[in-house]
Amino acid sequence: MQKKIKLAVLISGTGRTLKNMIDRTKAGTLDAEIKLVVSSSSSASGLQYAEEAVIPIEILERPAFKSQGEFSTAIFDACRKAEVDYIAMAGYIKFLDIPDDFTNRVLNIHPALVPAFCGKGYYGDHVHAKVLEYGAKISGCSVHFVDQKYDNGPVILQKAVEVFETDTVASLNDRVFKAECEAYPEAIQLIAEERISVVGRIVKITPLTEPRVVEF
Numbered sequence: 053m054q055k056k057i058k059l060a061v062l063i064s065g066t067g068r069t070l071k072n073m074i075d076r077t078k079a080g081t082l083d084a085e086i087k088l089v090v091s092s093s094s095s096a097s098g099l100q101y102a103e104e105a106v107i108p109i110e111i112l113e114r115p116a117f118k119s120q121g122e123f124s125t126a127i128f129d130a131c132r133k134a135e136v137d138y139i140a141m142a143g144y145i146k147f148l149d150i151p152d153d154f155t156n157r158v159l160n161i162h163p164a165l166v167p168a169f170c171g172k173g174y175y176g177d178h179v180h181a182k183v184l185e186y187g188a189k190i191s192g193c194s195v196h197f198v199d200q201k202y203d204n205g206p207v208i209l210q211k212a213v214e215v216f217e218t219d220t221v222a223s224l225n226d227r228v229f230k231a232e233c234e235a236y237p238e239a240i241q242l243i244a245e246e247r248i249s250v251v252g253r254i255v256k257i258t259p260l261t262e263p264r265v266v267e268f
């Protein structure tokens with residue numbers, strides 16, 4: 053049986069990404085177990101999905117901590133206590149200091165094709181508005197490991213979508229989010245299957261081994 057990876061999911065808002073992960077784990081199409089949900093806000097509506105799925109919740113709000121460092125430490129301590137293998141940021145909008153033991157173990161999804169339309173200030177609808185304003189013909193999403201710069205870590209996978217002249221921020225957001233709902237579980241599944249290795253900033257994906265040819 054495929055080993056399940058133990059995940060903590062970090063949210064700040066509506067939790068659609070979290071819901072997608074919960075649905076996929078329940079359907080048996082994602083070999084992950086969500087051990088903990090951490091929210092940066094007690095009013096994040098996405099917390100309802102954690103409650104419904106009976107997943108332990110930690111609410112850690114930035115103003116409760118004196119510094120960025122103490123805030124980050126509290127989050128990673130909660131994740132260590134929950135004994136998770138990986139952390140998935142899912143609409144999480146706070147910047148974290150990544151400790152050494154979590155290098156290449158924190159994932160994020162960005163709603164554009166990095167290194168375009170990313171970095172500080174590029175989140176949510178702002179990203180899609182910038183894509184439309186620029187006149188880009190393609191956008192998409194990028195699943196990447198998180199390092200100490202915004203949207204900068206090694207890219208695990210990307211999915212492209214077309215941008216149409218008739219697009220609005222909302223319609224582009226919908227199309228990109230559909231791609232995100234495929235890309236994020238796919239990336240986590242690759243990790244669960246131990247098919248990912250990171251060399252410098254390059255993520256290598258081991259192809260599935262060919263089925264053995266049986267001769268009669």
Ligand code: GRF
Nearest residue numbers: 065066067068069143161163
């Ligand atoms: C999406 O734009 C995703 O790319 C970004 O957060 C948004 C989803 O947030 N990381 P949520 O899951 O609906 O809270």
